[in-house]
Amino acid sequence: xxxxxxxxxxxxxxxxxxxxxxxxxxxxxxxxxxxxxxxxxxxxxxxxxxxxxxxxxxxxxxxxxxxxxxxxxxxxxxxxxxxxxxxxxxxxxxxxxxxxxxxxxxxxxxxxxxxxxxxxxxxxxxxxxxxxxxxxxxxxxxxxxxxxxxxxxxxxxxxxxxxxxxxxxxxxxxxxxxxxxxxxxxxxxxxxxxxxxxxxxxxxxxxxxxxxxxxxxxxxxxxxxxxxxxxxxxxxxxxxxxxxxxxxxxxxxxxxxxxxxxxxxxxxxxxxxxxxxxxxxxxxxxxxxxxxxxxxxxxxxxxxxxxxxxxxxxxxxxxxxxxxxxxxxxxxxxxxxxxxxxxxxxxxxxxxxxxxxxxxxxxxxxxxxxxxxxxxxxxxxxxxxxxxxxxxxxxxxxxxxxxxxxxxxxxxxxxxxxxxxxxxxxxxxxxxxxxxxxxxxxxxxxxxxxxxxxxxxxxxxxxxxxxxxxxxxxxxxxxxxxxxxxxxxxxxxxxxxxxxxxxxxxxxxxxxxxxxxxxxxxxxxxxxxxxxxxxxxxxxxxxxxxxxxxxxxxxxxxxxxxxxxxxxxxxxxxxxxxxxxxxxxxxxxxxxxxxxxxxxxxxxxxxxxxxxxxxxxxxxxxxxxxxxxxxxxxxxxxxxxxxxxxxxxxxxxxxxxxxxxxxxxxxxxxxxxxxxxxxxxxxxxxxxxxxxxxxxxxxxxxxxxxxxxxxxxxxxxxxxxxxxxxxxx
Amino acid sequence: xxxxxxxxxxxxxxxxxxxxxxxxxxxxxxxxxxxxxxxxxxxxxxxxxxxxxxxxxxxxxxxxxxxxxxxxxxxxxxxxxxxxxxxxxxxxxxxxxxxxxxxxxxxxxxxxxxxxxxxxxxxxxxxxxxxxxxxxxxxxxxxxxxxxxxxxxxxxxxxxxxxxxxxxxxxxxxxxxxxxxxxxxxxxxxxxxxxxxxxxxxxxxxxxxxxxxxxxxxxxxxxxxxxxxxxxxxx
Numbered sequence: 001x002x003x004x005x006x007x008x009x010x011x012x013x014x015x016x017x018x019x020x021x022x023x024x025x026x027x028x029x030x031x032x033x034x035x036x037x038x039x040x041x042x043x044x045x046x047x048x049x050x051x052x053x054x055x056x057x058x059x060x061x062x063x064x065x066x067x068x069x070x071x072x073x074x075x076x077x078x079x080x081x082x083x084x085x086x087x088x089x090x091x092x093x094x095x096x097x098x099x100x101x102x103x104x105x106x107x108x109x110x111x112x113x114x115x116x117x118x119x120x121x122x123x124x125x126x127x128x129x130x131x132x133x134x135x136x137x138x139x140x141x142x143x144x145x146x147x148x149x150x151x152x153x154x155x156x157x158x159x160x161x162x163x164x165x166x167x168x169x170x171x172x173x174x175x176x177x178x179x180x181x182x183x184x185x186x187x188x189x190x191x192x193x194x195x196x197x198x199x200x201x202x203x204x205x206x207x208x209x210x211x212x213x214x215x216x217x218x219x220x221x222x223x224x225x226x227x228x229x230x231x232x233x234x235x236x237x238x239x240x241x242x243x244x245x246x247x248x249x250x251x252x253x254x255x256x257x258x259x260x261x262x263x264x265x266x267x268x269x270x271x272x273x274x275x276x277x278x279x280x281x282x283x284x285x286x287x288x289x290x291x292x293x294x295x296x297x298x299x300x301x302x303x304x305x306x307x308x309x310x311x312x313x314x315x316x317x318x319x320x321x322x323x324x325x326x327x328x329x330x331x332x333x334x335x336x337x338x339x340x341x342x343x344x345x346x347x348x349x350x351x352x353x354x355x356x357x358x359x360x361x362x363x364x365x366x367x368x369x370x371x372x373x374x375x376x377x378x379x380x381x382x383x384x385x386x387x388x389x390x391x392x393x394x395x396x397x398x399x400x401x402x403x404x405x406x407x408x409x410x411x412x413x414x415x416x417x418x419x420x421x422x423x424x425x426x427x428x429x430x431x432x433x434x435x436x437x438x439x440x441x442x443x444x445x446x447x448x449x450x451x452x453x454x455x456x457x458x459x460x461x462x463x464x465x466x467x468x469x470x471x472x473x474x475x476x477x478x479x480x481x482x483x484x485x486x487x488x489x490x491x492x493x494x495x496x497x498x499x500x501x502x503x504x505x506x507x508x509x510x511x512x513x514x515x516x517x518x519x520x521x522x523x524x525x526x527x528x529x530x531x532x533x534x535x536x537x538x539x540x541x542x543x544x545x546x547x548x549x550x551x552x553x554x555x556x557x558x559x560x561x562x563x564x565x566x567x568x569x570x571x572x573x574x575x576x577x578x579x580x581x582x583x584x585x586x587x588x589x590x591x592x593x594x595x596x597x598x599x600x601x602x603x604x605x606x607x608x609x610x611x612x613x614x615x616x617x618x619x620x621x622x623x624x625x626x627x628x629x630x631x632x633x634x635x636x637x638x639x640x641x642x643x644x645x646x647x648x649x650x651x652x653x654x655x656x657x658x659x660x661x662x663x664x665x666x667x668x669x670x671x672x673x674x675x676x677x678x679x680x681x682x683x684x685x686x687x688x689x690x691x692x693x694x695x696x697x698x699x700x701x702x703x704x705x706x707x708x709x710x711x712x713x714x715x716x717x718x719x720x721x722x723x724x725x726x727x728x729x
Numbered sequence: 730x731x732x733x734x735x736x737x738x739x740x741x742x743x744x745x746x747x748x749x750x751x752x753x754x755x756x757x758x759x760x761x762x763x764x765x766x767x768x769x770x771x772x773x774x775x776x777x778x779x780x781x782x783x784x785x786x787x788x789x790x791x792x793x794x795x796x797x798x799x800x801x802x803x804x805x806x807x808x809x810x811x812x813x814x815x816x817x818x819x820x821x822x823x824x825x826x827x828x829x830x831x832x833x834x835x836x837x838x839x840x841x842x843x844x845x846x847x848x849x850x851x852x853x854x855x856x857x858x859x860x861x862x863x864x865x866x867x868x869x870x871x872x873x874x875x876x877x878x879x880x881x882x883x884x885x886x887x888x889x890x891x892x893x894x895x896x897x898x899x900x901x902x903x904x905x906x907x908x909x910x911x912x913x914x915x916x917x918x919x920x921x922x923x924x925x926x927x928x929x930x931x932x933x934x935x936x937x938x939x940x941x942x943x944x945x946x947x948x949x950x951x952x953x954x955x956x957x958x959x960x961x962x963x964x
Contacts, residue, residue, distance in 0.1 A: 165801055169750050169795065181760040182760070637772070640931065641769075641772060649856065653767075654855075657763075
């Protein structure tokens with residue numbers, strides 16, 4: 001009762017303070033810092049630049065300000081030497097609770113005011129891709145929850161230490177940790193959540209869920225710490241131990257603290273967003289499993305039904321095998337680590353056991369299959385997909401599943417068979433997926449999906465077939481445009497919200513230019529399923545990939561912000577160029593798995609060709625600055641790196657540290673050193689025209705079916721050079 | 730004088746603020762060592778003077794704040810009220826203030842030593858490396874001038890207005906955000922990451938450019954002058 005009576009009085013007192021209004025005003029203005037000074041996101045999407053950055057800046061600055069205000073307010077009575085009087089009039093415990101509630105209310109008021117003030121500004125800056133839902137979620141999660149967390153942290157520090165100086169140091173260190181050494185750990189950066197990009201064209205629910213989970217986990221932890229500090233509130237002139245002994249007499253108080261702390265620890269340990277994949281990126285244990293003897297794959301049918309509201313997937317995969325060994329055997333499957341699995345063979349349940357090993361975002365499951373010539377293995381699977389742990393600090397939010405976008409890759413789509421050889425027909429597969437009617441299904445490859453059923457609940461079932469072990473599927477609110485280039489038809493899919501930008505950026509012309517360049521210089525592509533190539537715009541992902549008959553285009557390739565960057569012509573399209581070029585180098589010409597000590601892979605020729613296209617499209621200066629100079633810088637940094645020069649020191653470090661350092665250096669040789677070597681080869685063979693002839697001959701060479709790969713030796717022989725000739729200075 | 734110094738030292742060090750600050754420093758320091766220093770800076774070893782200097786530069790803001798908090802023991806309202814009594818003691822107020830500043834300096838030095846000891850543990854445990862002699866110069870250059878200046882300037886500001894000491898605490902954080910010229914680059918730590926790259930050799934020995942050395946000497950001289958001047962005013 002006392003709390004309810006005192007709360008309006010305390011809130012009124014707080015709101016009469018000039019310092020409170022100063023903090024409120026500065027917090028309302030703080031998102032402005034995110035437009036220029038504090039820009040933690042990496043991508044150039046409009047929502048990243050004009051929504052995520054301001055909201056994150058508001059959270060950091062507002063959080064720090066409210067933390068300072070909290071210490072100042074809690075110390076007010078002691079500073080004014082009226083604490084004895086106040087303690088005599090009001091229970092110190094009640095006063096602590098009332099002060100906390102008042103500060104939290106002030107934070108809520110501040111957030112509401114900030115959202116009102118910044119709504120029209122954000123709307124104008126973001127333009128046509130602005131959406132109210134993104135705005136509200138960004139300000140609530142990226143900014144809003146930082147304020148109560150800072151208040152709880154600062155109040156806890158003060159109530160435990162009862163010293164303003166020590167409280168300020170504790171709070172400063174806690175904030176500094178989040179802003180520096182914890183900044184890349186998505187679960188620890190309580191003040192500045194890890195947000196690398198927000199998508200303009202598709203939804204951002206996965207990223208928002210991740211941030212909300214982190215925030216709520218910390219809120220529980222800080223509430224727990226605050227409750228502990230509440231037990232430390234000094235009473236009857238006693239010190240900390242005496243007051244604590246007095247305050248814990250009501251058992252529910254420590255019980256609440258324990259419950260909150262335990263739930264936050266549990267939430268930390270059992271987080272459902274990132275897996276525990278082997279941190280050694282060169283590990284290939286899943287692909288080195290022995291094949292089951294005498295067992296061949298016949299076919300599989302996959303029926304999958306994503307829940308676009310909950311962001312989950314459920315499905316059923318029916319595999320058929322022929323077993324001539326006469327013995328029982330174990331089928332190994334790679335499955336997204338967030339999914340669960342149940343199995344039945346010929347109608348009888350069999351054990352499906354997770355082995356506990358995770359690699360490349362796949363959990364290894366073992367399914368015991370009894371003896372019998374024909375086996376029909378039914379796998380029921382589903383759950384909330386986990387993202388690869390290496391993405392937690394760099395590209396969060398990838399496994400987005402919503403009513404406007406989803407991407408299910410290999411083990412996220414269905415259990416991925418790891419240890420059975422194909423029969424005569426390869427790996428035939430039929431995929432059926434049920435989705436809201438407005439979503440277009442795009443198999444990533446040469447297959448075409450067709451609608452086979454329309455349901456009364458507003459969903460449609462699509463079906464397509466392919467012949468691979470895995471399979472990637474995109475679906476969303478897409479627009480399709482057919483482009484004729486290089487003697488083939490390109491099915492160009494992009495998000496409906498992006499249509500205006502794509503047209504203004506001349507994306508179709510850029511695609512045509514790349515395909516025409518490669519066709520003219522190296523030769524025409526050919527696909528088994530006809531002369532079509534899909535080009536699919538993905539949600540902002542910081543990169544892409546290509547498969548036979550399909551390439552990816554990153555949303556960030558063509559953004560409204562890029563339109564005003566005159567150095568790149570109408571649009572950048574770097575990822576699109578790279579992934580389209582992979583149709584020639586990587587798919588049109590196969591490359592063997594890269595050797596650990598060699599820079600040769602499909603990336604070298606692809607990056608080199610991308611540089612040549614950028615040179616033609618955007619000019620020599622642009623290509624020099626954005627390709628050649630960057631390769632040189634990265635290669636120089638690589639060879640100068642202390643651990644590269646002294647691998648014996650690296651070996652002495654704990655394994656976790658070794659892997660983290662080795663992973664950070666992994667791609668430099670393939671993506672930067674090899675293109676530099678090819679550039680040097682270009683000079684040695686007589687220039688660009690001569691190199692184009694050599695590459696054209698390599699692209700159109702006669703393939704040896706026993707070893708169809710294009711090797712470094714093939715390249716060197718075609719150039720009449722030796723490995724030593726291409727050593728870099 | 731010695732008795733007062735010892736008394737003030739005990740007052741500063743034997744209290745929960747010091748131990749709380751020490752814990753915070755050690756925790757933060759370990760996070761920096763394992764998260765940043767481990768990678769080495771500017772292509773040098775994690776145990777190079779440059780990487781070590783970078784670690785110390787990252788610790789300076791917290792040490793600065795700690796040093797200024799020590800001063801608040803003497804400049805706060807409470808201390809001022811008690812000054813009526815201490816001023817009546819048979820000791821020149823200037824000497825009394827000097828003893829207090831020396832105690833604050835000793836407390837700050839203890840915190841800095843804790844940071845150094847922590848780095849020693851880190852280097853020993855991760856790399857089995859114990860060549861401490863070459864790290865002495867970067868430690869002196871990175872820590873002594875700013876911390877002496879923090880105490881001198883803080884003492885002066887505390888005499889003028891006690892709340893100015895709190896405002897002064899954010900100075901190193903502001904410096905971190907500013908693009909300082911090369912001569913002042915030790916003030917935000919960028920010297921340790923940028924300068925070795927300009928030396929044109931691998932794993933360069935630790936050297937200071939003349940401009941940086943002059944700036945650090947000036948900072949130290951200013952700090953010492955302020956320490957000598959600030960306590961004397963009231964007396």
